[in-house]
Amino acid sequence: MIDDDTVRLAGIFIPYFRDKRIFAKDNGQRFAHYTSAESAIKMLDKGEVWLRKSSVMNDFSEIEFGFSNLHAAWNSPAGLKLKNLLDSMFEGSVKTIENMFDQEIANIRSGTFLTCISEHDHLKEEHVYGRLSMWRAYGNVALVLRPDVFMRETTGVLQAYSNPVDYHTPQSFQVAFANIVANVKNEFAYLQAQGGQMVWSWMLFMMRQMLICTKHKGFSEEKEWRIIHTPSQDKSPLIRNEIEVIRGVAQPVVKLKLQNVPEAELTGLDIPSFIERVIIGPTQHPWVQREAFATILEKKGVADPYGRIVISDIPLRQ
Known part of the structure; x- marks a missing residue:
């Protein structure tokens, strides 16, 4: 059970991420991983999810987007106000935080592995058709996931965590940052009582979240979350590092095994529990793919595999 101080500190430093996680957990939020049929079959057959470096994905430019906005906010009037608050709270705070961040930034850019999933409305038509914009952008199969295992207060043996993406323009990012500064001001006495190390750690965590999970407002219809792991x-x-060649590029890949570890109280990660549904999107041979996915699901212990598969008849111009 998460303690009251952690909830309060998250509300101060990462209010958006905290509130989204609480809502997702309380409302049984489902997610979908849109991908190619080839990748989906490999994921199910091998029973593993691949997390890749952000630097070889579309997401690298997005991390730079987060960095540029954070840099601008840190040096803005709101940033100056925050620095004054921190240094008056604990002498030398700003220098300490900046040194911690400088040591961390290279690891964030090159040592962070992630995979992307999208919020999925399992109570509406999206559960049958999928989402048109995602079919256009990412592939012809959607794996609908029950994410309970990634929503727990501590990832424990898993050591991978999920976070929502926060969508911003440069202007709205500054507003969100200023709101956090206001939180720090309002909770000054409480934060001072927590001690410098605690406050510095939360500041670094806030910055890390802003870098990894900020995207331009124009992508907001993706409703993206990220599953993140930092090997260092x-x-x-459950996680191993291997080298794979993907689209001609040799690269390190983090492979997360889809299996339960009962002795570590890790459940819900096996394929029958984790994969709620397979939606086959626009494709030339949907019924052939349905048979292939049913065969894989049955092999992985899914009862009534055909009952887990839906063929979307959404028309998509080729």
């Missing part, structure tokens, strides 16, 4: 910081028996 987190170790897990």
Whole structure:
């Protein structure tokens, strides 16, 4: 059970991320991973999810977008106000935080592995058709996921966590940053009582979240979340690092095994529990793909595999 101080600190430093996670958990939020049929079959057959470096994905420019906005905010009038608050709270705070961030930034840029999923409305037509914009952008199969295992207060043995993407223009980012500064001002006495190390750690965590999980407002219809792992910081028996060649590029890949670890109280990660539905999107041979996915699901222990598969008849111009 998450403690009251953690909830309060998250509300101060990362209010958007905290509120989105609470809403998702309380409302049984489902997610969809839109991908190619080839990648989806590999994921199910091997029973693993691949997390890739942001630097070889579309997301690298987005991390730079987060960095440029954070840099601008840190040096804005709101940023100056925050620095004054921190230094008056604990002498030398700003220098300490900046040194911590400088040491962390290279690891964030090159040592962070992630995969992307999208919020999925399992109570509406999207559960049958999928989302047109995602079919156009990312592939012809959607794996609908039950994300309970990634919504827990601590990832424990898993050592991978999920976070929503926050969509901004440069202007709205500054507003969100100024709101956090106001939170720090309003909670000054409480934060001072927590001690410098606690406050510095939360400041670094806030900056990390802003870098990894900020995208331009124009992408907001993707409703994206990211599953994130940092090998240099987190170790897990379910995660291994290997080299793969993807689209002609040799690269390190983090592979997360889809299996339960009952002795570590990790459940809900096996394929029958984790994969709620397969939506086959616009494709030339939907019924052939349906048979292929049913065969894989049955092999992985899914009862009534055909009952888990839906063929979307959404028309998509080729």
